[in-house]
Amino acid sequence: MRIYGMLDSGNCYKPRLLMALLGRPFEHVETSSRDGTTRTPGYLAKNPIGKVPLLELDDGRFIAESNAILLYLGEGTRYVPADPHDRAVVHQWLFFEQYSHEPNIAVRRSLIVYPERAHLATPERMAGLLEAGNKALAVMETQLAKTPWLAGAAPSVADVALFAYTQDAGLAGYDLNAFPHVAGWLDRVRLLDGFRGMDWQPTN
Amino acid sequence: MRIYGMLDSGNCYKPRLLMALLGRPFEHVETSSRDGTTRTPGYLAKNPIGKVPLLELDDGRFIAESNAILLYLGEGTRYVPADPHDRAVVHQWLFFEQYSHEPNIAVRRSLIVYPERAHLATPERMAGLLEAGNKALAVMETQLAKTPWLAGAAPSVADVALFAYTQDAGLAGYDLNAFPHVAGWLDRVRLLDGFRGMDWQPTN
Numbered sequence: 001m002r003i004y005g006m007l008d009s010g011n012c013y014k015p016r017l018l019m020a021l022l023g024r025p026f027e028h029v030e031t032s033s034r035d036g037t038t039r040t041p042g043y044l045a046k047n048p049i050g051k052v053p054l055l056e057l058d059d060g061r062f063i064a065e066s067n068a069i070l071l072y073l074g075e076g077t078r079y080v081p082a083d084p085h086d087r088a089v090v091h092q093w094l095f096f097e098q099y100s101h102e103p104n105i106a107v108r109r110s111l112i113v114y115p116e117r118a119h120l121a122t123p124e125r126m127a128g129l130l131e132a133g134n135k136a137l138a139v140m141e142t143q144l145a146k147t148p149w150l151a152g153a154a155p156s157v158a159d160v161a162l163f164a165y166t167q168d169a170g171l172a173g174y175d176l177n178a179f180p181h182v183a184g185w186l187d188r189v190r191l192l193d194g195f196r197g198m199d200w201q202p203t204n
Numbered sequence: 205m206r207i208y209g210m211l212d213s214g215n216c217y218k219p220r221l222l223m224a225l226l227g228r229p230f231e232h233v234e235t236s237s238r239d240g241t242t243r244t245p246g247y248l249a250k251n252p253i254g255k256v257p258l259l260e261l262d263d264g265r266f267i268a269e270s271n272a273i274l275l276y277l278g279e280g281t282r283y284v285p286a287d288p289h290d291r292a293v294v295h296q297w298l299f300f301e302q303y304s305h306e307p308n309i310a311v312r313r314s315l316i317v318y319p320e321r322a323h324l325a326t327p328e329r330m331a332g333l334l335e336a337g338n339k340a341l342a343v344m345e346t347q348l349a350k351t352p353w354l355a356g357a358a359p360s361v362a363d364v365a366l367f368a369y370t371q372d373a374g375l376a377g378y379d380l381n382a383f384p385h386v387a388g389w390l391d392r393v394r395l396l397d398g399f400r401g402m403d404w405q406p407t408n
Contacts, residue, residue: 048346049300061289065303068295075288084279085265091272096253098303099269142252 003069004031004046005053008113010106010164011066012053013198018073018160020196028201034114067094070157079157089151093158096139104133106165109172130173137169137179144181148188155192163189167198207273208235208250209257212317214310214368215270216257217402222277222364224400232405238318271298274361283361293355297362300343308337310369313376334377341373341383348385352392359396367393371402 003019003026005012019026031037031052038050047054047064055063055072063069071094074080081087108129111121140162143150150158167186169176176183189195207223207230209216223230235241235256242254251258251268259267259276267273275298278284285291312333315325344366347354354362371390373380380387393399 049304049343057289063289063292063296065296065299067299068292071295072288072292084276085261085267088267088272088276091275092267092269095269095271095299095302098299099307100253103303103307139253 001025001058002027002029002056003053004029004043004056006030006032006034007199007201009033009052010109010168010198011102013164014066014161015053015055015069015073016200017163017196017198018070018079018157019202020200021079021160021192021194022073022077023194024073026202034116067098067157067161070094070161074157074160078154079160081151081154081156086151090156090158093150094161096136097158097161100139101133101136101162102165104129104136105169105172105174108133108174109165109168112172126173133169133172133174134178137166137174137176137182140166140185141179141181144185148185150185155189159185159189164198205229205262206231206233206260207257208233208247208260210234210236210238211403211405213237213256214313214372214402215306217368218270218365219257219259219273219277220404221367221400221402222274222283222361223406224404225283225364225396225398226277226281227398228277230406234405238320271302271361271365274298274365278361278364282358283364285355285358285360290355294360294362297354298365300340301362301365304343305337305340305366306369308333308340309373309376309378312337312378313369313372316376330377337373337376337378338382341370341378341380341386344370344389345383345385348389352389354389359393363389363393368402 003015007030016028033052037043038052044050046062049064051064053066053069055069063072071080081090108126111117147153149155150162163186166182207219211234220232237256241247242256248254250266253268255268257270257273259273267276275284285294312330315321315330344354351357353359354366367390370386
């Protein structure tokens with residue numbers, strides 16, 4: 001399998017981290033959405049939405065959207081539960097991540113980290129993203145005060161998805177001291193067998 | 205089963221529409237996020253995120269997030285395919301809907317429809333939402349020029365999820381004449397056996 005993505009993107013880190021946790025081989029193809037590569041005809045033929053990450057299967061087919069890739073790769077492993085209700089809880093967190101977490105915490109991080117985006121970081125926008133991101137972290141804190149992992153007693157792709165940008169929440173301007181259960185959960189994720197940091201890529 | 209939601213919300217319409225298509229009985233409990241009901245302790249005990257829709261199972265457990273509810277209700281029916289790659293394509297559209305479609309088209313609709321949100325409808329914001337929503341509609345148009353349904357040859361929960369706000373895109377200020385394949389697909393959805401419009405609720 002081949003994963004097209006950027007080493008410094010949390011969304012692209014998600015499938016790399018899951019593959020590391022599962023101990024599965026894959027090829028990382030560095031593909032940037034900031035230098036125009038994802039808008040070339042060649043790339044758009046692979047993924048009409050023009051975004052990364054993108055998973056290429058051994059048969060040449062593609063799967064886009066980071067959390068759809070996690071569900072595909074995790075199916076049949078301990079990272080995607082078999083019980084219908086447990087699965088639904090995992091799905092719930094994955095949609096929460098894309099709707100309530102990533103558009104605030106990842107976007108605020110990008111406005112701080114990438115100089116070409118700095119002009120978009122108006123005080124009003126940064127304040128709005130701070131408030132909405134803190135709400136998302138509070139939802140995680142409430143759950144993680146009750147269970148060690150987001151979907152309950154065992155780690156799942158929900159933890160992989162939400163780890164990606166929560167680990168960088170400090171860089172994005174959020175104070176994780178206000179969310180001690182989230183901070184403890186970040187440490188638990190880092191201790192999972194096979195864990196690799198965001199800058200990791202396999203030696204092909 | 206019981207679905208908490210608002211009759212005029214597209215996100216809440218999604219599970220109602222799927223239940224109608226599947227011909228399954230359920231109870232609709234009108235629950236508004238605009239009158240404070242979803243922020244009461246009683247509701248927050250059911251759904252800590254304080255949002256609708258919310259599915260209550262017969263055993264008293266809950267599932268939140270509209271698209272997670274669709275996957276739960278659709279599992280084992282023709283609306284969620286069994287093949288792993290076909291499932292991944294459905295998941296891809298569901299995440300696309302929550303990340304690239306709903307935050308533009310549904311939000312622009314809400315800024316037009318609800319007087320209490322009108323002060324947020326600045327010209328810059330409305331222009332940005334128009335551009336981003338048109339990009340999402342263009343992605344759908346590309347797919348629907350190739351296949352009758354978003355995930356291929358058969359209708360799926362991806363069509364249910366994306367129908368909810370696309371049907372109201374005109375109200376939100378988008379010109380569907382520019383997306384003829386999307387317009388044709390809306391008509392196909394309306395012809396599905398069991399189809400019901402957004403203001404429908406079952407007689408309990």
